Amino acid sequence: MVVDSLFLILLAAYTVIGQYSNSSSTDSNFFNGPKIAIIGAGPGGSSAAYHLQKFTSNGFNITIFEKNNYVGGRSTTIENFDSSVNSDLELGASIFTSSNQILLNAVETFGLEAISSDEIFLEYPTVLEATTGIWDGTSFLDYLNPSAYSSAILEYLYYTVKYGFSFIKFVFFLGPKIIDLFLQNYYYSNFPYKSLTDITKDIGFDLLTGETGLQYLRTHGISDKFSKIFIEATTRVNYASNIDDITGLEALVSGAGSSSGAYQVYGGNYQIFENFIESSGSSLRLNNTIQTIKSLGSTYEISSLNENGEYESESFDKVIIAAPFHLSNITIDKNGYEISDIPDVEYRELYVTFVKSSTPLNNAKLVSASPDGTAPFILATSVSETGTTLDYYSVSIVDYDDTTGNYTYKIFSESSIDDNYLLEHFFDSSSSLEIIFQHHWNPYPHLTPITEFLDFEIGENLYYLNTIEQFISTMETAALAGANVAGLISKGLNTTAIELPNSSS
Numbered sequence: 458m459v460v461d462s463l464f465l466i467l468l469a470a471y472t473v474i475g476q477y478s479n480s481s482s483t484d485s486n487f488f489n490g491p492k493i494a495i496i497g498a499g500p501g502g503s504s505a506a507y508h509l510q511k512f513t514s515n516g517f518n519i520t521i522f523e524k525n526n527y528v529g530g531r532s533t534t535i536e537n538f539d540s541s542v543n544s545d546l547e548l549g550a551s552i553f554t555s556s557n558q559i560l561l562n563a564v565e566t567f568g569l570e571a572i573s574s575d576e577i578f579l580e581y582p583t584v585l586e587a588t589t590g591i592w593d594g595t596s597f598l599d600y601l602n603p604s605a606y607s608s609a610i611l612e613y614l615y616y617t618v619k620y621g622f623s624f625i626k627f628v629f630f631l632g633p634k635i636i637d638l639f640l641q642n643y644y645y646s647n648f649p650y651k652s653l654t655d656i657t658k659d660i661g662f663d664l665l666t667g668e669t670g671l672q673y674l675r676t677h678g679i680s681d682k683f684s685k686i687f688i689e690a691t692t693r694v695n696y697a698s699n700i701d702d703i704t705g706l707e708a709l710v711s712g713a714g715s716s717s718g719a720y721q722v723y724g725g726n727y728q729i730f731e732n733f734i735e736s737s738g739s740s741l742r743l744n745n746t747i748q749t750i751k752s753l754g755s756t757y758e759i760s761s762l763n764e765n766g767e768y769e770s771e772s773f774d775k776v777i778i779a780a781p782f783h784l785s786n787i788t789i790d791k792n793g794y795e796i797s798d799i800p801d802v803e804y805r806e807l808y809v810t811f812v813k814s815s816t817p818l819n820n821a822k823l824v825s826a827s828p829d830g831t832a833p834f835i836l837a838t839s840v841s842e843t844g845t846t847l848d849y850y851s852v853s854i855v856d857y858d859d860t861t862g863n864y865t866y867k868i869f870s871e872s873s874i875d876d877n878y879l880l881e882h883f884f885d886s887s888s889s890l891e892i893i894f895q896h897h898w899n900p901y902p903h904l905t906p907i908t909e910f911l912d913f914e915i916g917e918n919l920y921y922l923n924t925i926e927q928f929i930s931t932m933e934t935a936a937l938a939g940a941n942v943a944g945l946i947s948k949g950l951n952t953t954a955i956e957l958p959n960s961s962s
């Protein structure tokens with residue numbers, strides 16, 4: 458047995474692509490309005506900067522403080538060395554869907570290239586036209602070989618025979634209906650809004666957020682069998698959560714994502730957020746960690762550890778916190794003024810591991826359980842139907858190098874995994890393996906049922922974006938929260954209508 462030396466390359470050894478100049482030049486003709494600090498250069502903070510300047514024709518003087526030395530936050534892209542096809546790998550957020558108005562509009566505005574999952578397949582060798590299996594650790598609960606279906610109709614038929622009308626109901630009615638209601642209310646008619654709670658209750662979405670996925674789908678005529686196999690496979694892949702441990706809304710978001718077109722930005726999703734910041738002309742302070750926000754009444758003094766390891770403080774007229782608060786290590790000094798407490802939200806643990814292998818998945822358990830005697834290329838896990846416990850969520854092929862014949866797989870798991878784990882679950886001793894990259898994330902909140910959300914404005918001129926994550930946690934909704942707070946702040950100062958582009962009209 459030849460197992461190449463397995464080792465973890467530290468983050469520093471790989472190039473994170475999202476490098477960006479430390480501060481962009483500010484045109485002194487603009488930006489002499491109120492001074493705004495944004496904490497976090499992920500999708501939320503970058504969208505806030507972009508929309509603030511867009512709504513007011515550059516009416517603010519914005520400084521963005523970012524702990525990392527790159528832009529994008531959980532949208533992080535790394536270089537994929539020795540690759541023949543897929544030159545970049547998404548280490549965090551990888552896809553967005555056709556209903557993601559803000560991201561798709563940004564792609565167009567900034568001249569980026571969005572590739573759909575279909576196009577990604579066209580670019581790949583045929584080996585990556587992947588078979589997919591839903592696996593519970595012992596057997597396949599479902600197994601899909603795309604080449605076995607000559608048409609989409611046959612594919613629907615397959616699911617309908619297997620799950621009754623649940624599949625049709627989910628794909629054609631429940632998913633699209635929810636997306637329409639969502640766009641109409643959170644993007645258009647009520648935008649910008651102070652309270653997420655009010656709109657959510659007004660349109661009855663509290664029924665979706667207030668129940669688990671399993672409960673919600675059950676009361677809407679989706680069979681438990683379909684939820685526990687098919688929808689749970691998506692909730693585990695997308696949110697590291699089982700169907701009875703995630704809200705109904707996020708279960709639908711997971712399921713809808715898998716049934717409508719998926720996109721990613723060629724060269725890395727982070728480019729959207731880099732362009733947001735660049736076009737806002739904000740001063741970007743990378744490698745600057747905010748430690749405290751002290752209220753001075755209606756303005757704030759914020760203290761940071763800067764790129765030179767020195768402590769700095771500066772006062773701002775307004776502050777936008779654009780990072781999960783309790784993971785940010787920021788202390789808010791209320792100094793006697795009224796500021797809402799940000800509730801503690803538990804985040805999931807997730808390890809993302811990239812493995813290079815000389816073979817596709819070939820573990821004996823997988824091979825002997827599969828209908829055609831080969832392991833699938835994509836493995837999604839689902840455990841509620843059989844009561845199994847598995848501590849990994851998905852394995853997917855992300856690259857095949859036709860010059861070396863090596864495959865690159867991306868594995869999502871709850872704990873750190875090593876060579877023994879790979880051999881136990883995915884490969885066998887004939888495979889030459891190398892873990893090329895592993896990263897720990899707190900990727901999304903533990904999505905327990907909820908109906909009361911913290912308002913975005915938590916104190917006078919102090920805003921918190923990540924309250925939206927308990928509602929929906931995606932790049933798009935982070936960007937939506939940023940645009941919404943930009944709208945609230947710009948009211949009365951705006952030089953253009955405070956609205957989001959409506960690409961469907």
Ligand SMILES: Cc1cc2nc3c(=O)[nH]c(=O)nc-3n(C[C@H](O)[C@H](O)[C@H](O)COP(=O)(O)OP(=O)(O)OC[C@H]3O[C@@H](n4cnc5c(N)ncnc54)[C@H](O)[C@@H]3O)c2cc1C
Nearest residue numbers: 497499500501524530531550551552747780900931932935
């Ligand atoms: C593995 C993984 C897969 C995902 N898959 C998808 C997907 O396919 N599609 C999708 O839409 N979403 C996905 N997501 C979720 C998506 O990445 C997040 O919803 C989104 O990035 C949230 O944006 P944000 O700006 O609110 O937070 P973040 O992206 O976390 O950005 C916050 C920023 O604040 C910075 N920061 C934190 N504390 C401080 C401090 N004290 N001082 C200064 N800066 C600070 C952080 O360094 C970070 O850059 C995924 C996430 C992960 C991790």
Ligand SMILES: *[C@@H]1O[C@H](CO)[C@@H](O)[C@H](O)[C@H]1NC(C)=O
Nearest residue numbers: 476477478479480743764765
């Ligand atoms: C950012 O600043 C750091 C420290 O001052 C410096 O080492 C680095 O080269 C700068 N990066 C860029 C892209 O200018």
Ligand SMILES: *[C@@H]1O[C@H](CO)[C@@H](O)[C@H](O)[C@H]1NC(C)=O
Nearest residue numbers: 485487488489490492518520
């Ligand atoms: C914008 O804010 C920065 C940082 O506080 C400050 O140095 C600069 O003078 C301000 N610019 C204007 C035009 O007010």
Ligand SMILES: *[C@@H]1O[C@H](CO)[C@@H](O)[C@H](O)[C@H]1NC(C)=O
Nearest residue numbers: 746747748749785786787788
């Ligand atoms: C959190 O912030 C405090 C100062 O507010 C600092 O002393 C401590 O080192 C920080 N911890 C981490 C893990 O960054």
Ligand SMILES: *[C@@H]1O[C@H](CO)[C@@H](O)[C@H](O)[C@H]1NC(C)=O
Nearest residue numbers: 526744762763764765766767
């Ligand atoms: C970030 O700042 C620290 C000091 O706080 C320094 O040691 C480190 O090299 C900096 N990193 C980058 C990438 O600039």
Ligand SMILES: *[C@@H]1O[C@H](CO)[C@@H](O)[C@H](O)[C@H]1NC(C)=O
Nearest residue numbers: 813814815861863889890891
């Ligand atoms: C990748 O391919 C090269 C060239 O064929 C080979 O030497 C190497 O062992 C392969 N790596 C892995 C992990 O299979």
Ligand SMILES: *[C@@H]1O[C@H](CO)[C@@H](O)[C@H](O)[C@H]1NC(C)=O
Nearest residue numbers: 948949951952953954955956
């Ligand atoms: C400001 O925004 C409001 C709401 O969109 C809009 O009605 C108003 O016309 C805008 N003001 C200007 C000057 O464009």
